[in-house]
Amino acid sequence: MITRVLFFFLANFNHIKQKTLTGTDRPSRTHLGQWLKQKNQVCKEFSEAIDKDFWTASKQFWQTIQQLRRYEMSLKLFIKLSRDNIYKEKRIAINTMDKDAVLIHILKLKGVSTLLGGDLPVRVINENKYISPLAAEGEVIEENLPTVDQAIRTALTGENKIVTVIGPEGSGKTTALEKLVVDWAKGEHLQNFEYVFHFRFQDLNAHEDVLSIATLIQRCHHYFPPKAMPLVVQKPEDVLFVFDGLNDYKHSLDPAVYTLCSDPDQAVSVPCLLASLLHGSLLNEATFVVATRPTAYLKFLSGSQVKVLGFLKSQRNSYVNSFFTDAPAANKALMHMERTLGFYDFCTSPRFCWTVCSVYKPLTDSGGKLPETLSQLFVDILVHLIQMLSLSQADSRELVLALGRMASHCSTGQHLSCTKAQMYSFGFQPFLTSADTFLRREGELESDTCVFSFHSQLMQEFMLALSFFLDKSIYTGAEKMLEKHKDSTKFLDLFLSGLSEPTQRRPLENLLGEFNCDQIKDFKQWFKSSSEEALQGYNTDSHYRCFHLLHQAQSESLVKEIIIPSARIGISYGNLSLQDCVAWNYVVACLGGTDWLNLLTASFLSTGAVSHLASALNRGLTRELDLSHSHLGDEKFKILCAGLRDCKLQKLHLVTCNLTEASCEDLVSALTSDTSQLCLLEMAFNEIGDQGFEKLCGALHSPHCKLEKLQLDTCELTEASMEVFSAALCSGQSQLKEVDMKRNIMDDSGVEALCKALQHPLCKLQSLNLSMCELTGACCSHLSGALMSEYCSLSELDLSVNELGQEGALLLCQALRRPGCILEKLGVEMTRLTDACLEDLCTAVRASKTLKRLELRNNSLTDASVPALVQVMQDSHRMQEMK
């Protein structure tokens, strides 16, 4: 015992010695030498006493201890004096703040890391786990976003004296602000400021007395020497105030509420001090960084704003990789997270990423199954938290119900936090000491002013959903509950749907006891009737919501029960967000595919949405896909093609999809895959050009390519690619029957090349549209030759809006008269025909054995030609239409 006590003191001595040698509190070498000598003497005396006899030793021991204590105290005093000297020296020498002290102050561990609350910002910074979230200034631009740190620093170099950092819960504001101060204290950034003071609005709420700015600074930054205060006041332009958590502030920021002060020595209330600082009456030249969630206070803050976007995919990538030390495990976790959750906005929250990784880690280590949906994730989280408390089943259920009442209170009254008294009224009293496991706490647990809130809106909604199934007395029915919380919840119905399925709720039932079966039945009835109504209608948002609920439930049988044949699914599913795509993909996969998928009105499909679409096509039975006007672009089209290579698609509409030559290669690989069934391809209004088209022609040589109809309206084609096209048509493999090439600058030479194919025995082309292709009468001799060929299978030809003229018309008439010509439909609208060609035209129509439709509008034919044309129509039993 005696020896243990002695060791304790010796250890303490060593600790002090260590501090004096390495810390900032460094005494002089002489003093340290004296102290060591005295310590050795004490130890010697002590061991001698022990050697004599125990009782003397005991007496000697106490003397020794007293001596040791005296030395210790004197040493501590010395350290304090020497520290004050250092401050003084520093002040005199460089007139600046002690940055080491700032570092110690900011990096002091406050609070604990929890699964829902996140890893402590200090730990994130200390352990080099900081990954800078992205930010946006003004409008969000997708590329080259600055990091939050860069954005704040840039904003601080401008004229603005206030930079407001705005971001949702858990987006990394606190961590970014602490990093800002740490970087400054380490001398890395913002060295134009001599003084940086970090405050939390939450702490500022607690000051109820009147005080001057100097006293406030001193109170919150004990290390700041009072004598340096005049410098802060004299040169406010050297001062940066960092205020965190404006949304936690309990007072007004409205300048009209206060008599703003300008005298730094004047003692006023803290709210008045803060309003005076932020409205520029006090320390007018000082600079401020204020962080907040979106709040009504923002209207009182001038200056520039930095919007925290959080972690986008690449930051999540880095985060997960730094969380998991093992690269394959990190990769697995990341892929899973992106597939199952990456499409939700809240994944940009670093706090959410921490929670997800903390759930994934033990599961990946133990080879467990990772949660597939948001509901499953929250079931896993809650199971983990409850297990940590080792409560009985009854107590666990009580705890969850208390949290459910709290969630209901916060949601209905839009309360952000609850007082201790309120928590008691929810039945939380027995679980108060476990509050930190589930909730965010402000204030000491023992204090009556302590308040509690949920770490995230998601957890709040999950608890609300869970309590619905546990206690029938809380809500009479799902519909009423959803109605009651409709303005304050986003995921409530999703969680209800997830929890209503037996496999998903089982882990919770094992801990909390069975869910109330009446409540489950009630929810299912509501889901069935509301989705039946939604799916009969045309409101696509209601369709998507229904798919989301089905996705959360993860039950194939439920999908088949809800999506009955009369459901109008597939109606113009445009503007699909990534989430919608995932849910839709799930439903399609469960149904085994639908016959057609129309995304006609889609104006924007994100990359992720396209990859989900590709995988849906790949696994499904969809026969027709319309992505027209989706401005897809080559990059996303490449992703889509992965799904096109092995699918049942027969018709693909890609009008105005911003595709270029680059997409044609991918398209070729889809068209030539041995399972390809694509027979219609619409590519109108894409700048694929000759080079792209030549690549596409390569597919026509493949025996796997089933293409029969090709639409190339306005695709920037010229005569340059027509030889290659012609060769493809004659290859014997091409199944092409209809080609629309209108509005391409083909010229007569292009038609000449095409005509070689038209008279080839292996060419199967039956319909050709060459309107608006800048043709003249010169191409008609080739066309006429082709039409008269015994191998020509063309039955429809549109040459409208070309300068064919008299000469061209006569050549075409020659062909029509020949018995071998099988043309049924001829379009020569606006081709400069005159009355002079009337006689030949009428003869040709009469002689033709096949012609049924003739388009003559907008030519220079006068009234004089009308009787002859009417007569032709009357004489011919084949002619069906002449315009």
Ligand SMILES: Nc1ncnc2c1ncn2[C@@H]1O[C@H](COP(=O)(O)OP(=O)(O)OP(=O)(O)O)[C@@H](O)[C@H]1O
């Ligand atoms: N840059 C970062 N790098 C790594 N982890 C981070 C980062 N930022 C935040 N985190 C993690 O997310 C948690 C929450 O972050 P933080 O408290 O900074 O968010 P916040 O925006 O201030 O949230 P709130 O609005 O709820 O106060 C941190 O505790 C930490 O675990």
